[in-house]
Amino acid sequence: MGWNTFPVPTLTEKNKSDLTCCAENILLAREAHFPATIADLYKPDTMPDNLRAAHERNDEVLERIYIGRRFKNDTERLEKLFELYTKMTSSEKKAGTA
Numbered sequence: 001m002g003w004n005t006f007p008v009p010t011l012t013e014k015n016k017s018d019l020t021c022c023a024e025n026i027l028l029a030r031e032a033h034f035p036a037t038i039a040d041l042y043k044p045d046t047m048p049d050n051l052r053a054a055h056e057r058n059d060e061v062l063e064r065i066y067i068g069r070r071f072k073n074d075t076e077r078l079e080k081l082f083e084l085y086t087k088m089t090s091s092e093k094k095a096g097t098a
Contacts, residue, residue, distance in 0.1 A: 007084040008065075015065050022058035029054045 011019070029051040033041060041051055063070050063077075071077040 006081045007088045009084070011065065015061075018061045019058070019065075022054070022061050025054040026051070026058060 029048065030041060032050060033048055041047065060070060066080055071080070
């Protein structure tokens with residue numbers, strides 16, 4: 001699941017720093033397997049352990065930003081994302097009519 005298309009809560013400087021660190025770790029893990037392509041790196045059965053761990057850490061950091069802990073499952077994750085999306089679009093609609 002890609003997070004970049006979903007509403008994100010307001011980020012603190014610490015949140016931004018933590019996410020930046022996660023992104024850097026993902027890029028470093030990819031670089032460690034040069035010249036592998038993105039297609040090679042992201043095959044589910046052969047994804048390098050360090051890259052998988054970097055993504056797991058990124059997911060954990062982001063999920064804690066959303067609800068203070070890991071989501072229990074995809075249903076809980078989607079419910080929270082749709083809740084935030086509904087709030088976001090509702091406030092945009094109000095701002096557009098003002």
